[in-house]
Amino acid sequence: MAEQLKLRVIVADDDFRRLDVPSGMPRTLTDLQSTICQAFGIERDFRIQFMDPDFNNEFMNITSMQDIQDRSTIKLVYMANLDTSASLSKQYPTCSLDSSASPESIQRNSSLSSSSSNSDSTIILPQSDSELRSCAWPREFTIPRFSFNVEVQLQRGNETFRETGTRLKITPGVKSDILETLAEAIFQFTAYPQNYQIDEVAGALIKKFPCLREPSATGYYGWMISLKYKMANYRTKMRNIGCPEVTINALKNKSSDDCLPAKNVKKPKKAEVNFCPLHPAGETDDSLENIRVELLTDIRRRNGASDVRQKMSRTFSYRRQEVVQGSPTAGEFKARWPALFQINEVNAEFQRITTLQLETTFAAQLDRITPQLMTVFQKKGGVSGQKLAHHLQIMQEAESDVKVKREAVLRALCLYLGEEDGSLIREYLDIEGDDIQRGLKKHTMGIYVINKEDGQNGHYDDIGIFVEGEIVMDNIGSPAQACALMLGVIYALNLAYPKELRHYYEFIQKVLMGLDGEKLS
Known part of the structure; x- marks a missing residue:
């Protein structure tokens, strides 16, 4: 019999309650949410946060039931407190709260996992929410309701099929109605569905x-x-009606040497949910360009953080169209959008693009699978096994230093996947000066660390990210955090993964983050 679970629940700022669950730990977040609703009579939508000991007991969004222990403190954050929740629920299908420890489940619950509204990293969606999709592809596709006359025919057809086994003979008009409704529902998730997604929709229809x-x-x-x-x-x-996600692939928008319909199609390749969205209602390229210019001043203001967050959210569609259509260099883009290359804004941009939290999910899932990865690393033999032994020793010695342990796991992961950890994190001494800048120009992108002269593990003078020889971020807290932010920069700039790290980034994207994890190389 499961042990009784006891939780301290912060229902409101001045309302602290005890929750006893005799049946033990609920299996999913949905079950926990239902238990809380029944116990306290709550009828509003909410997300659940927990005290994270890795971040000085700050409240973080729950991404797995493993985040909760007996006698933990959890907090309810009501969706009604968010400006965008009501309108998003009308425009898009509701995202499932069913969550296990799998990366896939975290991906699908991402729209309910954003930071609380009073956080500096709060992601503010455009004022007209209908321009952004709120959910990634669902675990189970729900067939929408068809027009009334089609529903009647299908229901009667089901009755006849159950009684006699006779399939329904549908007219071209009815079939067209079914396909049109399904296409509209699919487009709410993606404009370019993959084969497995089309298969899921057709299978759900027959079911x-x-x-x-x-x-x-x-x-x-x-x-x-x-x-x-x-x-x-x-x-x-x-x-024909001007949806930018597909107009970018019209022949008139392609260069003369790239005018074949199927050549260089600009579409999501890394499970981007909002690849190239519409502008907010009432905005044009000119009006959003004016906001961009204002951002150049706001970012230098001492108390301009709130304005920067709001304007960066407002200009998201303008920025994405610039990235997708123009493919600017990293230096050019940083000069136009310097606010984007701050830690909070990289997190925010990644969530706008994928609906998934970046650093929170990255760290939580990396910590969750670290024991399994260590077991796998220990079984590796040969030269790779000898290289892995060094990082395994660091992992075992750094049990109390989570930053050092995460760095060692990520370096070991590169080695295990047949790639050099030096390609992921490039190390320099702080006495090398201009040699560092020249060294970065030889590589496409990556993370650099400047070691202290004492050479102690986990102690660096600087940690940053470079793209095309240009340092786009610096003063990052740890190499592991830089690895997460590097993924965010790749998504924000719509970059392809570097060839020397393609296996590493595929693992991070599909296994760790759960983005498009159905298709693995």
Whole structure:
């Protein structure tokens, strides 16, 4: 029998309650949320935060049930307190709160995992929320309701199929209505669905309406093909009304040497949810350019942090279109958007693009899988095993220093995947001066650390990120934090992963962060 769980719950600023769960630890966040609602009679939507000992007991959003222990303190943050929650729930399907310890579940719960509204890292969505998608692709695709006459025909078709096994013969008009509705629902998540996503939608359709089953191996192969063509037609329809996510691929927007329809298609390649969104209502390129110019002054103001956050959020679509269409160099982009290359704004930009928190998820998942990674590393033999032994020793000796341990795990991960940890983190001595700058120009992108002369582990004079030889961020707290922020910079600048670290970044994106984890090399 499970041990009874006892929790201290901060229901409101002046309302502290005790929660006893006789059945023990709930299996998922959904179960915990339901238990809290029943125990305290709460009817409002909320997210749950816990005291994180790694961050001086600051409240952090729960990403896994492993974050909670018996006699922990948790806090309820009501969604009604967020400016964007109500309108987002109307525009997009509700994201599931069902969460296990898997990266996939964290990805899908990301829209409910943003920082609390009084935090410096609060992510402010544009005033017109309908321009941004709020959810990544769902674990189970929900078939939307069709028009009334189609629903009636399908329900009667299901009854006949259950009684006689006769499949429904649908007219071209009904099929077109079904496909159009499905395409619209798919577009709410992605304009360019992958094959497995089309497969999931067709499978969900047949599951809900077995009368539509076809005489093929899967029962829905024909529906998959029809959906692919319908999505292409739907993109054309959205292109004609000016949706930037698809207009960037129109022939008139391509260069003369790049005018084939299927060549260099600009679309999400790393599970970006908001790849190239619409401008906020009432905004134009000119008005958003004026806001960008204001940001150059705001970032230098002592009390301008709040204005910077709001204006960076407001100009997100303008910035994304500039990155996706223009492909500027890192130096050019930093000169135009210096505010983006602050730690809070890198986190905010990553969440706008993916709906997923960056540093919180990165650290939580890395800590969760570290014991399994250590076991795997210990089994590695040969030359790689000898190199890994050094980092394994650091992990064992640094149990009390989480920053050093995370750095060792990430360096070891590179080695295990057949890549050099020196390609991920480039080390220099603080006495090398201009040699550091010249050294960075030889590489595409990465993390640099300037070691102190005493050479102690985990002690550095500076830690930063460089892209195309340009230092875009410095004074970062630890190499592990820099690894997380490096992923954020790659997404913010729409960069491809460097060839020498493609396996490492694929692991970080798909396994650690749970972004597009269904497809692994």
